[in-house]
Amino acid sequence: MSSNESNKYFDLHTSGIGYLNRVREVKPEKGTPFLSVTITALHGSVDDVHYAHFECPVSGKKAQQVVSQLKPAVEGKLKVLVGFTLSDLSAESFTHKHGDKAGQTGVSLKARLLRIWWAKVDGQPFFKEQESAA
Numbered sequence: 001m002s003s004n005e006s007n008k009y010f011d012l013h014t015s016g017i018g019y020l021n022r023v024r025e026v027k028p029e030k031g032t033p034f035l036s037v038t039i040t041a042l043h044g045s046v047d048d049v050h051y052a053h054f055e056c057p058v059s060g061k062k063a064q065q066v067v068s069q070l071k072p073a074v075e076g077k078l079k080v081l082v083g084f085t086l087s088d089l090s091a092e093s094f095t096h097k098h099g100d101k102a103g104q105t106g107v108s109l110k111a112r113l114l115r116i117w118w119a120k121v122d123g124q125p126f127f128k129e130q131e132s133a134a
Contacts, residue, residue: 015084017081020074020081021039034058036057037113070127079122081119085113085117087111
């Protein structure tokens with residue numbers, strides 16, 4: 001392969017609407033600390049909403065800025081609703097250790113948070129990505 005050829009990838013992106021939760025800095029024993037969130041995505045009929053929880057390192061630069069600005073609202077228990085794009089979706093199984101499901105197998109969904117398109121805090125507009133002129 002010549003040096004001017006680039007690697008090619010097939011991207012799988014997931015976009016949706018959900019609540020931003022658990023904004024935190026993860027400090028691994030080895031490696032660089034990173035910003036992480038849980039997104040509780042909404043899906044299904046508006047009359048019978050279902051939720052999917054995604055554990056996400058925040059990888060997009062603009063998304064990192066927006067999440068940092070939203071952190072006080074999340075910590076203040078305000079409802080933070082976002083339009084988002086995720087990448088690299090994967091699932092990991094685990095065993096519940098406590099509660100009614102102790103001993104049962106569960107599944108944790110993981111993805112990278114690439115982008116936040118817009119955000120509302122308690123129903124009030126907080127952020128909207130500017131449209132680029134084409």
